[in-house]
Amino acid sequence: MKFVIYFLLVVIPSLSVAAPSLEEVANSQKWQRLLHIKKSLFGHQSEIKDPRFYISPEGMSDPLKELKADVELWTKDPNQQCRFPARSRYLRNMGLVPEVICAEREAWKKRLGADKISLIFASAYLNNPASMFGHTFLKLHTQNNGADRDLMNYGVNFAASTGSDGGIPFAFKGLFGFYPGNFSMMPYHQRLLDYSSLEGREIWEYEINLTPEQVDELVEHLMELDSIQTSYYFFDRNCSYQLLSLFEVVRPDLNLTDEYVYHVIPADTIQQVTDIPGLVRSSRYRPSLRARFESRQLNAPEEAQTLALNWRDKIEKSNELPVAEISSFSKADTRAQALDILLDYGAIRAYQDSGSVWAEKEFELKGLRASSGITAVDAPIHEPIPVEKGHASARIGLEGRIGPQDQRGLFLNFRPAYHDLYSSDEGYLRGSQIRFLELSAGGKESSNIKLDSFTLLDIVSLSPINSYFTPTSWRLNLSSDHLFSASKDFYHGSVGGGVSFSGDKWLAGAFLETQWSQLEGEASAGSLSFGPSVIVRLNLSHHLRALADLKILWPTRNDVLENYKHFEGGFSYSLGKNDELRLTYKKLLEQDEHESIYYLHYF
Amino acid sequence: MKSLLAILTIIGAASVASAGDAGCGLGSMILKSNTKLQQVLAATTNGTFGSQTFGITSGTSNCSASAIVMNDKEIQYFAEANQTDLTREMAQGNGEKLSTLAALYGCNGQQKANFAKMTQASYNKIVDHKNISATQMVQNLNTQVAASNVCVASNN
Numbered sequence: 001m002k003f004v005i006y007f008l009l010v011v012i013p014s015l016s017v018a019a020p021s022l023e024e025v026a027n028s029q030k031w032q033r034l035l036h037i038k039k040s041l042f043g044h045q046s047e048i049k050d051p052r053f054y055i056s057p058e059g060m061s062d063p064l065k066e067l068k069a070d071v072e073l074w075t076k077d078p079n080q081q082c083r084f085p086a087r088s089r090y091l092r093n094m095g096l097v098p099e100v101i102c103a104e105r106e107a108w109k110k111r112l113g114a115d116k117i118s119l120i121f122a123s124a125y126l127n128n129p130a131s132m133f134g135h136t137f138l139k140l141h142t143q144n145n146g147a148d149r150d151l152m153n154y155g156v157n158f159a160a161s162t163g164s165d166g167g168i169p170f171a172f173k174g175l176f177g178f179y180p181g182n183f184s185m186m187p188y189h190q191r192l193l194d195y196s197s198l199e200g201r202e203i204w205e206y207e208i209n210l211t212p213e214q215v216d217e218l219v220e221h222l223m224e225l226d227s228i229q230t231s232y233y234f235f236d237r238n239c240s241y242q243l244l245s246l247f248e249v250v251r252p253d254l255n256l257t258d259e260y261v262y263h264v265i266p267a268d269t270i271q272q273v274t275d276i277p278g279l280v281r282s283s284r285y286r287p288s289l290r291a292r293f294e295s296r297q298l299n300a301p302e303e304a305q306t307l308a309l310n311w312r313d314k315i316e317k318s319n320e321l322p323v324a325e326i327s328s329f330s331k332a333d334t335r336a337q338a339l340d341i342l343l344d345y346g347a348i349r350a351y352q353d354s355g356s357v358w359a360e361k362e363f364e365l366k367g368l369r370a371s372s373g374i375t376a377v378d379a380p381i382h383e384p385i386p387v388e389k390g391h392a393s394a395r396i397g398l399e400g401r402i403g404p405q406d407q408r409g410l411f412l413n414f415r416p417a418y419h420d421l422y423s424s425d426e427g428y429l430r431g432s433q434i435r436f437l438e439l440s441a442g443g444k445e446s447s448n449i450k451l452d453s454f455t456l457l458d459i460v461s462l463s464p465i466n467s468y469f470t471p472t473s474w475r476l477n478l479s480s481d482h483l484f485s486a487s488k489d490f491y492h493g494s495v496g497g498g499v500s501f502s503g504d505k506w507l508a509g510a511f512l513e514t515q516w517s518q519l520e521g522e523a524s525a526g527s528l529s530f531g532p533s534v535i536v537r538l539n540l541s542h543h544l545r546a547l548a549d550l551k552i553l554w555p556t557r558n559d560v561l562e563n564y565k566h567f568e569g570g571f572s573y574s575l576g577k578n579d580e581l582r583l584t585y586k587k588l589l590e591q592d593e594h595e596s597i598y599y600l601h602y603f
Numbered sequence: 604m605k606s607l608l609a610i611l612t613i614i615g616a617a618s619v620a621s622a623g624d625a626g627c628g629l630g631s632m633i634l635k636s637n638t639k640l641q642q643v644l645a646a647t648t649n650g651t652f653g654s655q656t657f658g659i660t661s662g663t664s665n666c667s668a669s670a671i672v673m674n675d676k677e678i679q680y681f682a683e684a685n686q687t688d689l690t691r692e693m694a695q696g697n698g699e700k701l702s703t704l705a706a707l708y709g710c711n712g713q714q715k716a717n718f719a720k721m722t723q724a725s726y727n728k729i730v731d732h733k734n735i736s737a738t739q740m741v742q743n744l745n746t747q748v749a750a751s752n753v754c755v756a757s758n759n
Contacts, residue, residue, distance in 0.1 A: 108660060111671050148706040148715065151699070152677065154670075156659070185659045185670050189700070190629075190684045227658035343691050350687075362687075363733040366694035370726030375719070376695035 019095045022071070026064035033249045034087050034221070035063055038257075047237060047245070050228045071096050085220035086249065105223065112154065114219050115212050116141035119243065119280075120155070121204045121270050121387060122195040124429065133418070134266040134387065135195070136240045139188055139205060140219070155191030156222060158183050158242040160232035174234040181232030181242070183225050192286075203286035204386055206270065209279055214250040221249050240266040254279075265417065267387045267427075274388040285383045293344035296379035297468070304337035309467055312342060319357045321364050327371070336374040343369060345468055390427020391578050393417050397600035399440065407484055407594050411442030411452055421460060421537050422547050422572035422582060431462030431473075431500065431507050431537075451489075455479040460535065462509040464502035473500040473509045475533075485591035489520040494551075496533060505539040515553055517564070529553035529564055543574045564589060578602040610709050610754050613678075614745040626738040627666035627676065629683045678707050682744075683737040690730050690740075696723035710754035721753045 025031055032039075036047045046053075046060045053059075055073055059066035074081045074088060074097040081088035082102035091097045118139040138156040145153055160179035173179050195201035210218070231237060241264040244256040256272065273279050287295070297305065307329070314322050329335045346358035346365060353359070399411040415438040419428050435458040441451050456478040463471040478493045496513030511533045518526035531553035538546045548569035555564065570584030582598040662670035666680045682689060685700050692698025696719050705718035722729060722744070729743045748754065 108669055108671070146706075148702055151703045152672075152681070152707075183659055186662070187672060187680065187684070189681065189703075193684065222659050226660050340695055343695065347687065347691060362690075363730070366690055366730065367727060369694040370696075370723050373723065374696070375723070376697045378697065 022067055022096075023064060025091075025094055025096065026067045029252055030090055030249075031063060031067065033245070033252075034090060035059075035066065036245055037063055048225075048228060048230045050230055053225075053228050067091075074098070074100075084224040086217055086224055089217070089220065105220075108223075109216070109219055112140065112219065113143045114140040114154075114215050115143040116207060117210055117215055117218060118205045118207045119270070119273060121206070121266065122201040123204070123267070123387060124201055134270075135201075136243055136266045136269060137191065138243060138246075140185075140215075151187070151189035151192070153188040154185050155188045156183055156185045157191060158232075158239045161229075174232070177231035177233045177237070179232045180229035181237075181239075182227060182229045183222060183242070185222075200288050200290045202288050202291060202384060204270070205284045205286070206273065207281040207283070208247065208273070209281050210247075210250065217250045218246055221246060235263040236260065238264055238266075240264050240269040244269055244272075263416070265393050267390075268393050270386075271388045271390075271392060283386070285381075285386070287381050287383075289344060289347060291384075292379060292381070293341070293348060295381060296344055297341050299379050300337050300341060301334065303331075304334045304341065307334060307338040308341040308345075311338060312345065312468070315342075315357055315361070319360070321361050321368070323364065323368065326368055332372055332374055336369065336372040336376065339365070339369040339372065340376045385426040387427045389577070390425075391419070391423060391580075392602040393419075395600055395602050397598050399442065400597045401594050402597060403595040404593070407444075409442055409444040411440050411596075413438070413440045413598070413600070415439070420458075421462075421535070422545060422570065423580060424543075424545070424572075424574045431460075431464065431502070431509075433458065433460035435459075450482060451480075453479065453481045460509070462500040462502075462507050462535065462537075464500045464507065470499075473498050473511065475509075475511055475513070475535075481588055483519075483588060483592050484594075486519065490517065490588065491520070491526075492517045498533075507535075507537045509535045511535075513551065513553065515564075527555050527557060529555045531564075540571075545572045546570070547572070610748070610752075613707075613709055614749055626736065627664040627680045627683050629664055629666075629680070678704070678744075679738065679741055681707060682741050686737045686740065692719070693722040693726055693729065696720050705754070708748055708754050714754050717753050718748075721747065721751050725751070 020028075032044070035053075037044045038047055043061060044063050046063075049060065051057070051060070054066055054069075056062070056065045056069035059069065070084070070087065070091065074091065078098045078100040079102075081092075081097065081100050082105050085102060085105055088097060088100070092099060118141065120137050120139050122135045122137070124134065137158070140154045140156060142153055158181055160174065160181045165173065192203065195203065230242075241257060241260060244264075248254055248256055254276070256269075259272075260268075274283075297308070300308070311322065311326065314325075326335065326339070343365065346362065349356050350359035350362060358365075394417065395413075395415045397413040399413055401407050401409050401411065415435060417436045418434040419425075419432070420435055421431075421433045425431075435455050438453075438455040438458070439451070440453045441449055443450050443452075458477045458479065460475045461473055463473050465471065474495070474497045476495045480489050480491045482488075483490050492515055494513050494515035496511035498509055498511030500507060500509035502508070513531060513533050515529045516526050517529060518524075531551065533549070533551035535549045536547070540546055546569070549567070550569075551564075551566040553564040553566075565587065566589070567587045568584065570582055573581045575581060578601060580598075580600040580602075582600065583596075584598065585593070585595050587593040658670075660669040662668070662672075664672075664680065666672055666676035672680045681700075681704060688698070688700050689704060692701035698719070701719050701722065702715050705715040708718065710718045725747045729747055730740060731743060735743075
């Protein structure tokens with residue numbers, strides 16, 4: 001018995017008192033995550049490329065050297081720890097550096113008073129399918145801010161400082177990491193203005209399951225990243241990636257960033273966190289001004305709808321407000337409802353164009369509305385299907401070509417991103433298609449595998465017109481298809497503009513297109529063709545859709561590609577969120593056609 | 604429940620702070636409209652235009668200390684950033700930003716709806732001329748809130 005007591009009181013504590021070695025700490029998951037280190041072929045490389053984030057000149061590539069430099073400095077001058085609150089806290093916990101009180105830091109944290117953190121997803125509504133990828137940022141909730149002070153919380157964003165660049169320099173610099181990115185903080189309401197200033201972004205908030213201590217530590221880590229700049233890459237080290245690495249610092253149990261190799265799509269990160277059991281406590285939807293306007297307009301009594309359109313037309317034709325007509329309209333309720341529609345519409349127009357009559361006459365219009373004295377009713381909000389309920393962004397599939405006889409075979413289809421019009425659009429922007437790097441290869445026999453088609457980029461933006469907005473629809477396609485009949489590849493690049501219409505269960509777009517085409521092996525520089533195209537998409541049921549896409553082009557000179565006709569159509573059936581069956585018919589030029597069945601899996 | 608004294612304190616602080624000064628200086632940071640190119644670029648790349656501050660603790664306004672808005676500047680800051688939406692909601696007598704503003708003035712529960720109605724009824728005293736500055740608008744608002752006692756508990 002004495003021996004047992006001796007063992008418990010002396011031996012065991014003395015075993016645990018030995019401080020971890022510096023090597024152990026340098027290799028610990030915590031240290032690596034605090035330094036944003038990713039193991040690669042080149043060893044331990046930190047992803048934060050700002051030398052100010054390190055005390056050792058070799059800190060960026062050597063976590064042990066950095067640790068030694070930190071320990072040495074902070075032992076000699078403990079107050080220096082205050083520059084790196086999260087990192088130094090870890091070392092204090094390991095017993096490697098002395099205790100210190102950072103009064104200023106603590107005071108700032110107290111004023112911020114963050115107790116909860118939400119991941120915010122901003123999607124897009126507008127006529128821009130590229131913005132389907134969305135954007136993510138953080139909301140830091142201040143303790144005691146109730147629901148009516150939610151807008152007073154703070155938003156933290158990782159973004160690139162792009163200056164006034166545009167066009168090609170912008171795209172090039174962004175893709176290849178030539179812009180510096182950094183974290184910044186501002187009031188949540190102001191952060192939201194960045195996205196709602198386009199009057200189109202739907203917002204979803206996802207409260208992340210973190211303890212108050214973890215929230216505190218994340219805030220401390222943000223403080224040590226304050227004004228630190230690191231390269232911003234549109235594809236991979238972007239806004240969403242950086243936020244995930246913040247969560248990894250305070251939640252050692254989570255592995256969020258490892259699975260992203262070449263690209264990080266913001267919407268994917270939302271799918272990811274909502275898939276992890278218990279990581280998201282709750283979520284909330286904030287409609288954009290555009291969504292609220294549409295709801296208000298569609299749900300208003302018919303008389304108010306007609307009146308609003310009437311006044312809208314008068315205002316836009318004359319650039320004046322028909323003040324007398326508006327104020328003398330007898331039914332106060334209807335007048336107020338019509339003005340509410342026009343105020344929302346006018347706000348959207350004014351954002352789009354600060355010179356428009358809606359910006360000019362804003363003061364008068366609001367005055368007219370106020371004098372009605374009737375309280376506006378909140379229009380019913382219909383929450384769109386959130387992104388996490390949609391299919392995943394990458395896709396792999398098997399195509400069984402069933403006809404004609406001589407083309408029968410099996411093809412493998414792969415696409416890293418993103419979404420096409422056959423699929424269910426739950427969680428996606430209605431009417432938008434982005435196909436990026438889609439590849440199909442296969443053949444009749446396994447000894448004869450050929451590239452069948454390759455799509456570099458295929459974007460379709462069907463933005464239906466309505467009584468208030470007449471956006472342009474457009475499409476763009478850069479692809480190559482194998483022509484069975486000619487045993488040659490057919491390269492084409494096309495761009496088109498047009499108009500779209502929609503109903504409850506259908507979408508249709510009509511375009512005028514220009515196309516450059518070239519047959520493999522031709523000596524000439526290719527040919528230019530012009531003509532119309534039409535796309536129609538039908539929702540036949542919750543799981544079943546039909547799509548048809550017809551293009552007829554006339555060449556500018558007579559050559560192989562006279563009278564170009566291209567038709568593709570078929571049915572798509574969703575087996576679940578991430579699985580789909582398709583039956584398609586394709587006709588390329590006059591000679592090539594085939595029917596196929598696809599099984600597609602999203603991941 | 605807030606007493607009249609507490610409300611007057613909030614208003615007093617806001618008035619002293621904003622009297623004669625240029626407000627929070629957010630003007631250049633708030634986008635009022637976008638060119639088509641800015642819209643497309645911002646949507647595709649999430650690059651923020653004009654309002655990117657350069658850190659976590661470095662706010663760039665007269666109303667924040669190290670990026671955190673000072674308590675007595677909350678109303679001014681909120682009004683400046685959201686003036687367009689606030690005036691619209693005041694004209695309509697309803698809205699989330701208006702409700703937030705009411706909360707900043709110390710209104711609770713049903714008082715917030717009363718606040719909203721009050722701003723609509725006194726709209727032309729609050730937004731009394733075209734292109735009114737946010738500072739001026741807040742001063743007018745302070746006057747109306749004090750005069751109407753709208754955020755004061757009666758017998759709760």
